[in-house]
Structures are given as C-alpha cells and as structure tokens.
Amino acid sequence: MTFYQELQLDQAGSKRYVASFKKPKDKFVHILIFIFKVLLNLIFSTAVIILSGIVFGFENCIAGLVLLLGISVFRFTDLDIHATHSVGAIYIIFAILAICPKIAHLVPTGCDLLIHIASILFIVILSCHNVRWCNHCTLILSYLLLYGSDVSGISYLNRVICLALGATLTAMVLYRNRRKTKFANGFKVLFTDFSLSNERTRWQIKIALCVSFSLFIAALAGTPKPAWAGIAAMSVTIPQGNIQPRVESRIRANVIGCMLLFFACTVVPAELWSYIGVIGGFGAAFSGKYEGQTAWNSFSALAAAATRIGARQALMFRILNNIFGAIFAFAFGKIIDKALLALNELINKAKHRKTVI
Numbered sequence: 474m475t476f477y478q479e480l481q482l483d484q485a486g487s488k489r490y491v492a493s494f495k496k497p498k499d500k501f502v503h504i505l506i507f508i509f510k511v512l513l514n515l516i517f518s519t520a521v522i523i524l525s526g527i528v529f530g531f532e533n534c535i536a537g538l539v540l541l542l543g544i545s546v547f548r549f550t551d552l553d554i555h556a557t558h559s560v561g562a563i564y565i566i567f568a569i570l571a572i573c574p575k576i577a578h579l580v581p582t583g584c585d586l587l588i589h590i591a592s593i594l595f596i597v598i599l600s601c602h603n604v605r606w607c608n609h610c611t612l613i614l615s616y617l618l619l620y621g622s623d624v625s626g627i628s629y630l631n632r633v634i635c636l637a638l639g640a641t642l643t644a645m646v647l648y649r650n651r652r653k654t655k656f657a658n659g660f661k662v663l664f665t666d667f668s669l670s671n672e673r674t675r676w677q678i679k680i681a682l683c684v685s686f687s688l689f690i691a692a693l694a695g696t697p698k699p700a701w702a703g704i705a706a707m708s709v710t711i712p713q714g715n716i717q718p719r720v721e722s723r724i725r726a727n728v729i730g731c732m733l734l735f736f737a738c739t740v741v742p743a744e745l746w747s748y749i750g751v752i753g754g755f756g757a758a759f760s761g762k763y764e765g766q767t768a769w770n771s772f773s774a775l776a777a778a779a780t781r782i783g784a785r786q787a788l789m790f791r792i793l794n795n796i797f798g799a800i801f802a803f804a805f806g807k808i809i810d811k812a813l814l815a816l817n818e819l820i821n822k823a824k825h826r827k828t829v830i
Contacts, residue, residue: 479503480510484760515754529631535622536632539570539615540639546611547647553603556651558660560644562599566612567640569595571633574620582693589685592616597677602663604673604712613684613707620688621700669817673712679809680710683802691797696790697782701774705798708767710806720799722764727795730771731788737776738784771795 474490482490487507494500518541525537543563552559573592577585593613600608624632667674688703696702705727709719756769771791778787 476506479506480513482510484766485762511759518754525635529635530624530628532622532624532628533632533635535618536635536639539619540635540642542611542615543567543639543643544646546608547643548650550606550608551603551647551651551654551656552600552608552663553606553656554658554660554663555656556648556654559647559651562660562663563644563647564640566596566599567636567643570612570615570619571636574616575623575629577620578623585692586685586689589620589688590681593684594677594681597680598663598667601673601677601712602658602666604676607712609680609707613680614704617684617688617700617703617707620703621698669813669820675810675813675817676710676712678813679806680707682809683707683710683806686805687798687801690801691794696794697786698778698790698794701791701794702798702801705795706802709799710802716803716806719763720803723767723799724796726764726767727771727792729768730775731792733768734771734775734779734784735788738779 479487479490487503487510491500491503491507494503521541522534522537525540526534529536547563552562554562569592573588577588577592580588593616596612596616597609600612619632667677669675683706684703687706688699691699691702705723709716709723711719754769754773756765760766760769775784775787775791778791782790
C-alpha cells in the first residue's frame with residue numbers, strides 16, 4: 474500500500490493496517506502515518522470551516538461544515554445511480570437542505586412536522602438506494618444541524634450561497650470519482666423501487682418518521698437543542714441489524730461524553746470552553762468504533778453548546794435529548810415496522826382481489 478493510499482483509509486481501516494505489522498519498528502512508522510493523517514484532516518476541516526465563516530459569516534459555520542461533510546463523504550460513496558444522474562440528485566438534496574429547515578421555522582406548529590417528514594424522506598430516497606453506504610448519517614445530520622442553527626436576512630442568503638457551493642463541489646467530487654463506474658440504475662429507479670414490499674422502503678419511511686417526531690416533540694417541549702434528539706433517533710435507526718445494542722451504546726457514549734466535558738470544564742476557564750471542542754474532534758478522529766466516536770462527538774457538541782447555554786444546561790439537555798431520541802426511536806420504530814408490514818399486507822390482498830375479479 475502506498476503512502477497516499479494509506480492516507481485514504483478510515484479510522485478502523487488504519488487501525489487494522491497498523492495491527493497487520495508484526496515488527497515494532499513497522500508498527501511505529503505506520504502509527505506515525507495514522508497520526509499525521511488525523512492531524513492533516515483536522516487542519517483541513519478547521520480551515521474549511523473557518524474560511525466559510527470568514528466568507529459567509531461565522532453564524533454560517535454550520536453551512537461550511539455541511540459543505541465539508543458532503544465533499545468528505547462522497548469521495549468514497551455514491552447514490553447507486555449513473556454519475557450524471559447523481560449530479561442532479563445532489564443538487565436536489567442540497568436544495569432541500571437550504572430551503573426546508575428554514576421553512577420549518579416559519580410555518581405554524583404542526584406544519585413543521587410535515588416539513589420534516591417530507592424533507593427527510595426525500596433525502597433518504599435520493600441518497601440511500603444502496604443502504605450500505607449509510608449516506609443518511611451525513612445528510613440527515615446536515616439537515617438537523619441547519620435546522621438547529623437558524624439564520625435570517627442576509628445571513629440566510631449567504632447560507633444559501635454556501636450550500637450552493639457545497640452542492641457544486643460535492644457533485645464534482647462524486648462525478649469525478651464515479652464517472653467511469655457502470656451503474657445499472659438511473660434517477661427514475663429511486664422512485665420506481667419505492668414500495669412497501671421492499672425492506673429498504675420501509676426503513677426509509679421509518680427513519681423519516683422517527684427522526685421527525687423526535688425532533689418535533691423535543692422542540693415542542695422547549696428544549697434548547699431539539700436537534701440532539703433527532704440526531705440520536707437518526708443514529709440508532711439503522712437499516713439492518715438489531716437496534717437495541719446501538720441504543721444502549723448511544724446512551725452510554727453520551728454519558729461518557731458528558732463526564733469528559735464536566736471534567737474539562739472544571740479545569741479550563743469558561744472563556745476557553747469554545748476551544749476544547751477541538752479535543753473532541755481529535756478523539757473522534759482516532760476512534761474506529763461507534764461508541765467511541767459518539768462519546769467524542771458528544772464532547773465536541775457539548776463544548777460548543779456550553780458557551781451559549783452554560784455547561785450545566787448543556788450537560789442536562791444533552792443527556793435527556795439523547796436518552797429520549799434513542800429510546801423513542803427504538804419504541805416508535807417497532808410500532809412503525811408492524812404498521813407498515815400490516816399496510817403492505819392489506820395492499821397485497823387488495824391487489825390479489827382485483828386480479829381474481
């Protein structure tokens with residue numbers, strides 16, 4: 474493996490590669506490469522976010538993060554459709570990210586729930602035809618971050634411009650990396666394959682409902698960070714496998730993240746709290762497992778929130794929102810699964826009757 478190829482590995486891949494060497498000297502060399510890669514990624518990510526803040530306003534650093542996430546993720550994944558068709562789909566997804574979180578803040582209570590459901594459902598239909606890529610983790614997270622950081626006036630116009638730039642760069646990266654790949658599907662198949670008899674479709678509906686309702690209920694309850702509940706629901710609503718261990722890991726990891734921040738806040742002056750989030754980014758970059766990444770990401774999110782709403786409130790609402798979002802998604806998801814299977818059975822029986830007649 475070349476030096477460049479080694480830099481392209483994710484955390485888990487880098488750890489496996491380091492472990493494959495038996496000689497201590499070889500291990501040490503590749504550990505140094507791993508550390509260099511993490512530092513390089515952190516420097517690049519920080520530079521992109523700061524630059525987006527300088528150009529589009531620091532209230533739009535979240536939009537810069539969404540731009541960064543899009544480029545980073547679609548270097549390695551795709552939409553399971555022709556590269557030329559993917560370009561259009563990316564622009565539609567970013568248009569949803571630019572417009573719908575803002576509309577959800579403007580419409581009356583109750584209508585925002587419908588906006589969330591429709592927006593998230595369209596995002597997962599467009600991006601998750603091949604569920605193994607887990608594109609929803611990035612794109613639903615982007616939607617929730619933008620919703621949780623609303624802006625208006627010229628700041629909103631700048632946000633739209635930033636996201637338009639993000640759409641263009643993401644589409645360019647995806648097209649460049651997948652233009653020679655032969656796909657069996659075009660844009661149309663994303664919707665023609667949408668059927669309740671399909672396990673993927675049932676999961677797409679479930680995650681849209683679980684995330685939207687958890688976000689809506691948390692906002693209705695008046696929590697300062699309702700997006701945290703939506704992120705927790707999204708994180709545990711996996712397309713395949715047993716959800717319960719992930720719910721337990723999510724809750725446990727966030728408690729650990731809160732404990733880490735509590736310790737940090739006791740030794741670091743309040744005016745420096747906004748900087749300790751970098752530690753969380755550094756820790757997440759070295760973590761190859763879900764629980765470790767969740768704990769460090771929680772640490773980073775808390776560090777940012779503590780500067781605005783206070784450390785105690787940030788800790789309390791982070792734990793409460795994550796417990797609620799994870800448990801709600803687990804319980805509500807089971808109800809949705811049964812309801813969708815029952816509805817599919819009814820539809821199939823109705824079709825059978827028509828065929829017989």
